[in-house]
Amino acid sequence: MNTRTDSSTDFTPIDQDLYAAAFRLLDPDPEPIPEPAPPAALVVPAQVPLTAAAPVRLTGPVEKVLTDALAFLDTHGWTRYSLINTDGARCSxxxxxGAAGSRNAAYCDAGNLLLDEARRQHGKKWETIPSWNDCHTGAQVRSVWESAIRRAHHLNI
Structure with a gap:
């Protein structure tokens, strides 16, 4: 490679002030350049206490049928010895x-859970919900309903 080192070049020396003036003419109002953000390691986040949000829990179909049925008994009344009496009160x-709307899976499971709870509280001799319902007081029946609803809630069904 052949490089010339003498000072006899054909280039004109650069005038830095001239270039700065030319750039000011091209952009008379330059936007300020933002200062760089400090490194992430130096940023200290504010100490905010974390609060746990309550988990969203949906009511299961069995719990809903049991809850709706007990609300129906509270509203229209409870009876023995008939499915629906002349005043509109119903047995269990x-x-x-009425709460299930049809004899679907939730209805069957709710009935099984209710009968199981009746057997827990009143002995294993009860074969059907109507036979258990007809032989107990309203307070005893309500206690079984409430326990069955709690179990459905805990089982998330």
Whole structure:
């Protein structure tokens, strides 16, 4: 490679002030350049206490049928010895049927849970919901309903 080192070049020396003046003419109002942000390691986040949000829990179909049936009994009344009496009150099985709307899976599971809870509280001799319902007081029946609803809630069904 052949490089010339003498000072006899054909280039004109650069005038830095001339270039700065030319750039000012091209952009008379330059936007200020933002200062760089400090490194992430130096940023200290504010100490905010974390609060746990309550988890969203949906009511299961069995719990809903049981809850709706008990609300129906509270509103229209409870009876013995008939599915629906002349005043519109229902026995436990009538309330279950009314709340479920049809004999679907939730209706069957709610009935099984209610009968199981009745057996827990009043002995294993009860074969059907109507036979248990007809042999107990309103307070005893309500206690079984409330326990069945709590179990459905805890089982998330």
């Amino acid at each position: 099985i009538g309330a279950l049927r």
